[in-house]
Amino acid sequence: xxxxRHLMTPGPTPVPPEVLAAMALPVVxxxxxxxxxxxxxxLERLKDVFRTENDVLLYTGSGTGGLExxxxxxxxxxxxxxxxxAGYFGERWAAIAETxxxxxxxxxxxxxxxxxxxxxxxxxxxxxGAGAVLVTQSETSTGVVTDVRALAAAAKAAGALVGIDAISxxxxxxxxxxxxxxxxxxxxxxxxxMTPPGLSMVSVSSAAWxxxxxxxLPRFYFDWERTRAAQEALDAAFTPAVSIVVGLDVxxxxxxxxxxxxxxxHHVRLGRACRAxxxxxxxxxxxxxxxxxxxxxxxxxxxxxxxxxxxxDLRDRLGITLAPGQGPLKGKVFRIGHIGYFDVFDITTAxxxxxxxxxxxxxxxxxxxxxxxxxxxxxxxxx
Amino acid sequence: xxxxRHLMTPGPTPVPPEVLAAMALPVVxxxxxxxxxxxxxxLERLKDVFRTENDVLLYTGSGTGGLExxxxxxxxxxxxxxxxxAGYFGERWAAIAETxxxxxxxxxxxxxxxxxxxxxxxxxxxxxGAGAVLVTQSETSTGVVTDVRALAAAAKAAGALVGIDAISxxxxxxxxxxxxxxxxxxxxxxxxxMTPPGLSMVSVSSAAWxxxxxxxLPRFYFDWERTRAAQEALDAAFTPAVSIVVGLDVxxxxxxxxxxxxxxxHHVRLGRACRAxxxxxxxxxxxxxxxxxxxxxxxxxxxxxxxxxxxxDLRDRLGITLAPGQGPLKGKVFRIGHIGYFDVFDITTAxxxxxxxxxxxxxxxxxxxxxxxxxxxxxxxxx
Numbered sequence: 085x086x087x088x089r090h091l092m093t094p095g096p097t098p099v100p101p102e103v104l105a106a107m108a109l110p111v112v113x114x115x116x117x118x119x120x121x122x123x124x125x126x127l128e129r130l131k132d133v134f135r136t137e138n139d140v141l142l143y144t145g146s147g148t149g150g151l152e153x154x155x156x157x158x159x160x161x162x163x164x165x166x167x168x169x170a171g172y173f174g175e176r177w178a179a180i181a182e183t184x185x186x187x188x189x190x191x192x193x194x195x196x197x198x199x200x201x202x203x204x205x206x207x208x209x210x211x212x213g214a215g216a217v218l219v220t221q222s223e224t225s226t227g228v229v230t231d232v233r234a235l236a237a238a239a240k241a242a243g244a245l246v247g248i249d250a251i252s253x254x255x256x257x258x259x260x261x262x263x264x265x266x267x268x269x270x271x272x273x274x275x276x277x278m279t280p281p282g283l284s285m286v287s288v289s290s291a292a293w294x295x296x297x298x299x300x301l302p303r304f305y306f307d308w309e310r311t312r313a314a315q316e317a318l319d320a321a322f323t324p325a326v327s328i329v330v331g332l333d334v335x336x337x338x339x340x341x342x343x344x345x346x347x348x349x350h351h352v353r354l355g356r357a358c359r360a361x362x363x364x365x366x367x368x369x370x371x372x373x374x375x376x377x378x379x380x381x382x383x384x385x386x387x388x389x390x391x392x393x394x395x396x397d398l399r400d401r402l403g404i405t406l407a408p409g410q411g412p413l414k415g416k417v418f419r420i421g422h423i424g425y426f427d428v429f430d431i432t433t434a435x436x437x438x439x440x441x442x443x444x445x446x447x448x449x450x451x452x453x454x455x456x457x458x459x460x461x462x463x464x465x466x467x
Numbered sequence: 468x469x470x471x472r473h474l475m476t477p478g479p480t481p482v483p484p485e486v487l488a489a490m491a492l493p494v495v496x497x498x499x500x501x502x503x504x505x506x507x508x509x510l511e512r513l514k515d516v517f518r519t520e521n522d523v524l525l526y527t528g529s530g531t532g533g534l535e536x537x538x539x540x541x542x543x544x545x546x547x548x549x550x551x552x553a554g555y556f557g558e559r560w561a562a563i564a565e566t567x568x569x570x571x572x573x574x575x576x577x578x579x580x581x582x583x584x585x586x587x588x589x590x591x592x593x594x595x596g597a598g599a600v601l602v603t604q605s606e607t608s609t610g611v612v613t614d615v616r617a618l619a620a621a622a623k624a625a626g627a628l629v630g631i632d633a634i635s636x637x638x639x640x641x642x643x644x645x646x647x648x649x650x651x652x653x654x655x656x657x658x659x660x661m662t663p664p665g666l667s668m669v670s671v672s673s674a675a676w677x678x679x680x681x682x683x684l685p686r687f688y689f690d691w692e693r694t695r696a697a698q699e700a701l702d703a704a705f706t707p708a709v710s711i712v713v714g715l716d717v718x719x720x721x722x723x724x725x726x727x728x729x730x731x732x733h734h735v736r737l738g739r740a741c742r743a744x745x746x747x748x749x750x751x752x753x754x755x756x757x758x759x760x761x762x763x764x765x766x767x768x769x770x771x772x773x774x775x776x777x778x779x780d781l782r783d784r785l786g787i788t789l790a791p792g793q794g795p796l797k798g799k800v801f802r803i804g805h806i807g808y809f810d811v812f813d814i815t816t817a818x819x820x821x822x823x824x825x826x827x828x829x830x831x832x833x834x835x836x837x838x839x840x841x842x843x844x845x846x847x848x849x850x
Binding site for chain 1 (some may be wrong): 488490500530531567655666704783
């Protein structure tokens with residue numbers, strides 16, 4: 085039906101043409117005046133997006149590299165670390181901390197549950213505190229965006245540092261690094277920041293810097309201090325992915341020009357529109373039907389449809405790439421990403437394709453209402 | 468004089484327009500059929516360029532990340548590791564191994580010296596062998612390309628594994644991974660591979676895989692086994708820098724279409740042309756006047772010129788970016804990179820600019836001969 089591609093996964097996400105065009109310019113040297121002003125501006129813009137006065141360290145690497153840097157820079161072998169997990173990416177926090185020899189207290193929820201700040205507070209009280217608490221803001225595998233503010237407050241009350249995986253959430257939903265006293269927040273270029281994958285960023289609070297000075301785990305490439313010192317001299321510790329930095333700078337400019345609050349509002353409306361359309365077809369949501377579900381909408385695969393086959397049909401015949409369920413949700417759900425460079429017509433495209441493919445696969449769904457309902461919902465919920 | 472930019476550093480290097488154009492296409496998902504064939508082809512092409520039947524692991528990161536992976540995957544705390552260094556990047560090997568708690572035997576030469584295989588053999592005999600020997604093939608800080616084949620033979624004879632930093636050399640000068648029994652060879656996208664920075668590759672021999680299974684240093688992002696298993700399923704362990712992989716695939720295609728031997732020959736001729744022009748001006752080479760000097764030509768800054776000021780003038784007035792001296796060579800030398808997407812007219816451009824700027828700065832140099840001599844030398848040395 086279509087040779088045009090519609091990328092609707094929660095990362096990588098579509099990249100604005102301005103960003104791609106900037107990345108296609110000749111490569112510049114990372115220690116030249118062709119790059120340094122871009123680098124400086126990008127680092128400043130990151131602070132604005134992270135809502136922090138702290139350093140934001142920029143790494144060439146995937147988001148997981150940023151997560152690993154948090155463990156390697158905050159911990160020593162045997163340190164007690166609490167991981168709060170309710171899905172694929174929460175479990176990655178735990179795997180990293182275990183690999184590094186931390187004593188991991190794992191507060192593990194069923195995939196799709198929303199972690200409770202009270203549970204965290206009780207567990208911390210039970211075990212007499214912890215060095216750090218690691219939390220996933222947007223659990224991309226389930227669509228749940230958790231209450232980082234409340235979880236962080238519980239952790240801070242017990243004297244623990246707070247590390248946040250905000251890879252798929254930063255720029256889409258509020259993450260108030262300084263106001264919520266988040267000690268290390270990790271994000272990536274390829275989600276709401278509208279840039280190709282390849283960069284990870286980590287904000288570091290003053291308490292985290294103090295912990296870093298004591299932490300004895302080995303780290304070189306991901307050592308925070310090495311990167312901080314280099315960035316301070318507007319240098320980079322190692323040759324950065326200059327073209328992606330150039331792209332990120334353009335993308336952050338687009339985001340900040342419109343304003344972060346406008347971005348949050350836009351994502352809330354996209355999420356509402358998507359859920360309204362999904363429900364109008366008679367499909368069942370897996371992710372919460374709440375405004376916080378502004379990153380990814382997770383939907384149960386209806387009977388008698390084969391989830392894997394459905395996604396292949398969408399992708400290969402209709403040109404629409406959605407994300408499958410991961411882990412225990414494999415084959416049971418599909419996920420519609422709507423972070424970054426999306427508008428409501430991307431949502432209606434996804435809904436129209438889903439409707440067609442599911443109907444042809446024999447699902448009993450309501451036809452001809454999803455697109456309209458999505459548009460109406462988007463229109464009805466202004467700033 | 469010029470708003471056009473001439474990037475003549477030994478990395479990042481100029482990127483062919485075909486590569487930039489491919490990278491400007493819409494971003495694709497790393498688990499989609501839009502990407503998997505590109506990924507598969509790229510991994511196969513890397514094997515050809517590395518001259519190996521072994522796995523070549525592809526990481527999103529700077530070259531240093533690849534170097535760190537060698538240490539973290541081959542070693543346990545306290546392991547005896549020999550580092551052979553004669554410049555900035557050799558010292559980086561040592562710094563990484565020390566950071567990870569290895570017992571480093573450092574065979575440290577003056578910057579600009581060429582490490583001797585006999586020295587390595589004697590030191591290994593003296594200390595009763597080592598777990599691994601870490602070597603820098605092209606010491607980009609000095610221009611020396613060392614005899615990896617002979618150094619590796621000395622290491623293997625003593626039963627040590629061999630790790631090679633081939634970041635600035637792979638694709639420019641021969642690096643016969645399998646024939647020379649190199650256990651881990653590290654390279655990067657942004658040098659002779661004609662792609663923007665952001666990817667590092669590591670080849671791993673079967674002996675290195677055996678060592679990896681025993682090595683107890685912590686690693687997650689850079690864990691070889693995790694990446695190997697994912698690549699085998701044509702997946703990626705973590706979201707890769709898809710646009711740079713797309714670019715690398717195009718660049719590797721260009722290199723292999725012409726042939727690796729042709730690339731080596733081309734780099735030898737560029738090096739000869741550059742040295743001939745430099746000498747014709749009456750300047751003194753710091754890097755060896757040998758065919759092996761095919762990566763970067765290092766030149767002593769003549770009296771009474773201020774090295775830093777000279778490079779600024781070249782860059783800001785003439786649009787030519789060369790590299791400065793590092794460490795003890797700061798201000799004493801400048802470096803002309805000629806790896807990757809270069810032809811002889813890039814060399815003559817550099818020489819013409821250098822001649823003009825040095826003459827105006829009061830150096831007594833021969834005028835009007837360098838460009839002609841470089842062209843003649845290039846022409847006189849065919850395949």
